[in-house]
Amino acid sequence: MGAEGDDGRVIAGRYRLRARVGRGGMGVVWRADDQLLGRQVAVKELAGDDDLPDEEAARRRERTFREARAVAQLRHPHIVVVHDVVEQDERPYLVMELIDGGSLADRIAADGPVDAAEAARIGVDLLAALGTAHAAGVLHRDVKPANVLIESGTGRVVLTDFGIARLAGTTTLTETGAFVGSPEYTAPERMSGGTTGPESDLWSVGVLLCAVLSGESPFRRDSMGGVWHAVVAAEIRLPEQAGPLLPVVRGLLERDPGRRLGAPEAARMLRAFLETGRTPRAAAVTEPGRAPRRTPAARRGSWTDWSPTETDVPRRRTGTPGAGRRPRGVLIAAVLAAAVVGAGVSAALLADRADGGSGGGSSTGSGTGTGGGAGSAGTPSSAVSGRSADPSGASGSSASAKSADPHGTSVSAAPAGYRTAHDPAGFSLAVPEDFSRDLQGERVFYLSPGQTFRLGIKVSAPQPGGPEQVLSKASAEGSRTNPGYRDTTLVESVHAGLPAASWEFTWNGYTRTEGPRHTYDTCWEQSGRMYDVWVSAPVGRGAEAKRYFDTALDTFVPKSS
Structure with a gap:
């Protein structure tokens, strides 16, 4: 019954099936002749299954008739026209307008x-x-x-x-x-x-x-x-x-x-x-019967791409990030946003909660992380030829797809454009080749030129309540520590096969020059330590930031216990 064949059956004494032109989950579509009106039509035949119980067979027939009743009500140039619905040998057939063209x-x-x-x-x-x-x-x-x-x-x-x-x-x-x-x-x-x-x-x-x-x-x-x-x-x-x-x-x-x-x-x-040639933003007003719709980027959907953006310069602050609403289901709270552009701000980096990972309870060691939105932790990155580097950030020589870090652990090679940093703090991970290392208290940063992108890592002792509690606590302080803190998503996730929490949020930045920021953060416990990894950047650079974040997680190897 290929497209070139002629089935020859006549359905309901009127529709002669000619060639099969398509197959879907619910049946086969035929090109057919309407012998009464002298026109070509499309006939959809419900896929039969002789082994189905009578009840299920009746349900399938009802599904097709329901389709006919629904579509037959509609008249629109971009909706297929339903001409007829017939039944033969306890099998329904839907007769429709024949569209000369493919899907x-x-x-x-x-x-x-x-x-x-x-x-x-x-x-x-x-x-x-x-x-x-x-x-x-x-x-x-x-x-x-x-x-x-x-x-x-x-x-x-x-x-x-x-x-x-x-x-x-x-x-x-x-x-x-x-x-x-x-x-x-x-x-x-x-x-x-x-x-x-x-x-x-x-x-x-x-x-x-x-x-x-x-x-x-x-x-x-x-x-x-x-x-x-x-x-x-x-x-x-x-x-x-x-x-x-x-x-x-x-x-x-x-x-x-x-x-x-x-x-x-x-x-x-x-x-x-x-x-x-340009797409405007959505209007702030709602349509009748719809909830108010916020126009700023990165709402609850956990976005990696596009938003209004400015450059930024951080300022010193204290406290933990926080305050997110708790969505239902697996959603718990939020994913963070914040990063730093501007030069010569090492003091601010130490206290900058939006760039500072949440692992730990002290005010200087606990900051808004950069949550890899719901379930983003451990997402496989594209794979890779590798490089290695020393802790200072200098590029090393090419490596094989797998190499051993100084702690004796097998580590995935860095993708093209990245290098593997063997950090003295007790971990290895891939970072972009032009990122430089900066130690700020308990936190290690790898910073892009100009600090547009900030990759942060914090290693600490396990905390009561685990990663979820740590990020939830940080989120609870968000409104106080991050101006315009909003659009948070905190979710349970998995990293390296271990329970984790991932967090994301957007905020306004500390100055007009700084502009809105967005951060991805994942926190988990492994080998008797708590690890918090985040990447933050201007919200309009979210796609790049997410690539850096995913690569960091995918290549992260903690010190062997």
Whole structure:
């Protein structure tokens, strides 16, 4: 039954199946002839399974009829037209408009990612289609490139396959415990079993924009558990190609559905990009029925990319970082932001809580760390040819993929552009080649030229309550010690197979010149010690800072006990 074959069956005495043109999770799509009206149509045949119990078979039929009822209500140029729904031999068939063209997924696979203008055009059309569906009480619940068709010749965008859509107020088929949908494109509230609304479809549009711009979803992982963690808890790594549309993508990928960018505003921003080549920020005002939406960068979604940014100079301060709200579920509190640009400020570095890691209880040794947002600890970095270096920061000679540090521990080689620092404080890790070492009390810093980026490490004795308690205590002081402390995320995580806590937050900086800051921090106990590793930087340099942070964690080796 290949695309070139002729099946020949006639369904409901009217629709002759010709060639198979696609297959999805719920069935096969055929090119067919409507012999009554003399036109070509697409016929979706529900995948059969003779081994299914009668109850499950009936459930599958109901799913298809539900799709027909939902989509048949809708009239929009970017929504596939449903002509008919019929049943034969206890198997349902959905008769739809035939679109001469392939799916968006096929297009990306064949030709690669699209440019920002094409992505914006697709986004505007999908948002318009979803606006019509949502106004009719219909949720799609499976927006992804495979369910978007691009008509040949015209380029018309058509949203299809409402196979798991439901009418508002009806019982969902997934209430039996089965997950229906594409996890990589599914909103966190739905992945967590929460209430699903129109906002969930908008999240999926945000993921789709990332996918069409870069070639894959930012939540793609090797396992269902990995996908769940990436969607629900881990820091969201936006592709560099999303840069021109970042205000829209970030607004749609807000984990809190009440703060997620609405369809009209997202469409307005995309149209503005198409007209001017620049994407404006989201309006501060909310749409009717939506919670207030904050416009500053790095909200609760744990961002690695893009935000308004300034350079910065730290000032001396004392106290521990803190005060974060405690989200539900696995989310506990916050990930920090702060770093230092400016020269000749070693005294401020010692007391700078936003750059100072939270491991430990003393005022000078405990600072806001740089939490690797939810679940970011231990994320594999790209791998690597290595270099080694002495503690002073001078580059060493090339090394093999694995080498032994002075403590006798096997350590991963540094990636290209990095060197392995064997620190006298009792650990090894990879740092960028141009970072220099600076010891400030209990904390070791590796600083970029101009101190734009600050990588900090603190080694201390284990603390009561472990890493989570230490970071929670630091977060509790955040409002007092960090002007504008906000958008915190503190999560339980894992590093090197050990329980850890990761923290992230944004704050305003201490001066106008300094500008807003963002930090990633992970704290864990290992070999009888507590380790706190963080990276801080101007919020607009988050992608670079996160790469430094991930590399530091991935290559960190403590002194052998």
